Amino acid sequence: MDQVIRATAAKANKVANVTKVTRADIGTRPEAPALTERQEARRRRILHASARLASRGGFDAVQMREVAETSQVALGTLYRYFPSKIHLLVATMQDQLEHMHGTLRKKPPAGDTAAERVAQTLMRAFRALQREPHLADAMVRALTFADRSVSPEVDQVSRQTTAIILDAMDLQDPTPQQLSAVRVIEHTWHSALITWLSGRASIAQVKIDIETVCRLIDLTEPGVQE
Amino acid sequence: MDQVIRATAAKANKVANVTKVTRADIGTRPEAPALTERQEARRRRILHASARLASRGGFDAVQMREVAETSQVALGTLYRYFPSKIHLLVATMQDQLEHMHGTLRKKPPAGDTAAERVAQTLMRAFRALQREPHLADAMVRALTFADRSVSPEVDQVSRQTTAIILDAMDLQDPTPQQLSAVRVIEHTWHSALITWLSGRASIAQVKIDIETVCRLIDLTEPGVQE
């Protein structure tokens, strides 16, 4: 539960004795340290195992030893690819989000206002999550539990989410106010998911919350106010 | 990290063999199983130790063995009062929230619109959290990481937060729409705190987010629309 602090400490160590540059975070997307084919395959196996275990029993069912075993990789190797369980699950989320974004792109939401389209898109995503509630649990919990050492990866997830919402709004260049609204929508989205996952809010309630927050967009949409 | 599942399982067991009713959750407020004076004192010591350790190093610094030692209580006893680290930290949050609510009540926010008053109140709370960022970290992380087994306690925290916001709005009987807005504000509040705590958003950014979401209130305030 507190292993994160140790992960952070370790990372600090690595930075400290820079004798041999150990490349951190093989698992992260953007920089892509050019993986071997076999490495890419390993990475894929790991993410696949992670998602499968998560689908079964959520956050707690993703046990590092089991992920390693399932993906036929030594425990140490797993940790080289993903420096902590949280990193692993956040990476899993990135992976799933990409799928999701692709899927959503195919059927753009039909709605007159940007608010409607965004609400519709989020509800579509929500229904997808409902099909794999355990997986959703694992990913969302990891995301909100992540500490500073996972910031880059979490940020990446956040950017991806923003992209999905902006896509739904179908805007060329959003105003700062609209970007603020998008931020708030993301906040609401995450937090509402959590309350649903922990059984404190119904699906209907989440729907209402999403629709409510999406009205914020209307507030900014008319645009011509200068 | 996954101990929560075991805690849940254990609780299930307790429910299962109901030969001797083991009273669960001494730590929870509302039901108040009538604690002895000494028990009340223990509970207080534990919460105090928890808060103190959290203030030092955040979530990870609150180690159950150390909390037990500091509060002069056996480990088993600590677990009898608070069935998991998460329970303990959520209870700590309840405790702090009570303080906070009391403090806020003394100086009601000055503002013309409900939106302003709420934003002002939340920023005041935010500044209080900034004074003890580690404590804030511990409490918020526990809150969002909590699973179903902690739902009642988390719900209690949520109700308390709602009360604070409604207080700031200064309404007699809010409409369903206003309640929705309050829910969304709470979502934003929590999620914004997380992004700040994990270093992904600045204080200024949090302020903007809060002010943005508070505009939702204006949307519903005029009220006379039937």
Next chain:
DNA sequence: CGGTAATCTAGAACAAGTTTCAGAGTTGAT
């Protein structure tokens, strides 16, 4: 091809949350 640095494996070891247990201490009702 040969050598060297990086990577991978198996497995032990460590840390902290959680559980368990036997015995000592309290409490409450009679």
Next chain:
DNA sequence: ATCAACTCTGAAACTTGTTCTAGATTACCG
């Protein structure tokens, strides 16, 4: 005051995330 039930203590044990180590394997450079 006394007995039964409950609670507390101290310590060991167990689980799972994380780290470490020594010895294979692999990738790559010449």
